[in-house]
Ligand SMILES: CC(=O)N[C@H]1[C@@H](OP(=O)(O)OP(=O)(O)OC[C@H]2O[C@@H](n3ccc(=O)[nH]c3=O)[C@H](O)[C@@H]2O)O[C@H](CO)[C@@H](O)[C@@H]1O
């Protein structure tokens with residue numbers, strides 16, 4: 301398994317281009333199953349998750365062509381003239397939660413599907429009950445045995461009113477794709493409002509769907525008989541952007557400019573960073589982060605659904621707070637087990653106690669020192685990289701396959717800003733020591 305080694309203590313200086321969003325790209329790829337015509341996705345991030353989903357889609361009969369776009373980003377052409385199999389096996393679905401979202405499109409297009417229960421980051425129990433209830437409300441018959449969901453709707457799906465008992469990004473997206481091809485009108489209440497939902501709804505509309513209200517809690521979908529192909533540029537990755545904004549604040553004297561970004565998507569994070577003492581300037585598509593020589597101040601955060609503080613940035617923000625002056629409280633309200641980075645930050649010398657009820661107290665220390673640490677999930681890995689950038693000496697992050705799921709060319713982007721970071725390949729003798 302690969303590792304990342306970094307020598308901390310170097311201020312970052314330079315530009316970091318933000319890639320297309322993983323959490324949008326994978327849903328857009330799944331949405332391409334809804335049409336027999338080609339869908340071309342541009343601004344695609346090159347990630348383990350998009351590759352893995354590509355392999356899954358190929359099993360259903362999707363032809364995939366990847367090319368380099370004029371802007372250096374990948375373009376992916378997905379074409380599923382016919383669904384040749386509606387079976388998603390455990391081995392592929394267990395590796396990534398969002399791959400479960402192929403169920404709705406397969407069902408809407410063919411009237412049946414057999415999909416394994418999903419895996420993904422182990423940050424909580426993460427059931428799929430809301431996904432299944434929404435598909436049932438749309439008229440699907442659902443059975444579950446041997447770890448698989450068997451879904452049937454031989455006469456097609458029917459529009460319905462669906463009130464989500466609490467906000468779920470995945471369930472909203474899943475039901476949105478299925479409802480696009482249902483007979484009649486579907487209304488969602490208490491839908492998720494994340495920018496990736498808007499990206500998906502707008503792409504579906506470009507494919508001929510009739511969706512209004514995406515980005516608000518009430519979404520109305522007038523089902524259509526079929527969808528057509530389209531060209532669609534994946535929205536920028538607000539979590540990647542936020543991660544590099546925080547990396548740019550890790551060392552005194554840093555100045556990092558994020559490009560190809562929509563600053564409004566990380567508004568709350570930037571406010572918190574300003575409160576902590578960072579200087580931040582934005583234009584329509586850039587964010588510049590300047591960190592002076594002073595110590596940052598402790599700031600509290602509570603994770604919330606969009607537009608609140610993103611749970612996917614909680615670990616990275618905590619990394620910054622480990623060196624801030626004072627005590628900050630980090631409250632995680634979305635996932636019940638998303639503090640696995642805490643003991644790893646402790647190896648670097650951070651002083652954090654996890655309290656009951658999804659709360660952690662971070663008491664800022666004067667210095668972190670490099671150590672061997674283990675990446676436990678995707679965003680926790682990024683948190684360890686940020687802490688490593690600020691630590692004295694060498695930090696080695698093990699199990700970086702988590703990082704490769706969601707960060708395109710992380711070492712390249714950070715090295716371009718002066719970071720002393722390198723990948724140790726799995727068969728490198730240092731790893732065997
Ligand atoms: C691939 C992708 O886009 N992943 C994102 C998506 O995950 P994901 O779509 O899995 O997150 P959800 O919004 O669905 O989960 C929110 C909460 O609802 C619970 N829940 C969800 C569905 C369900 O059927 N039953 C249920 O109980 C979950 O366990 C969690 O506690 O949104 C999360 C919240 O912004 C992000 O952290 C993830 O990065």
Ligand SMILES: C=C(OP(=O)(O)O)C(=O)O
Pocket residue numbers: 323396397398419420421423612678679706
């Ligand atoms: C939790 C994440 O991914 P997934 O939902 O695929 O596990 C994430 O992107 O931070």
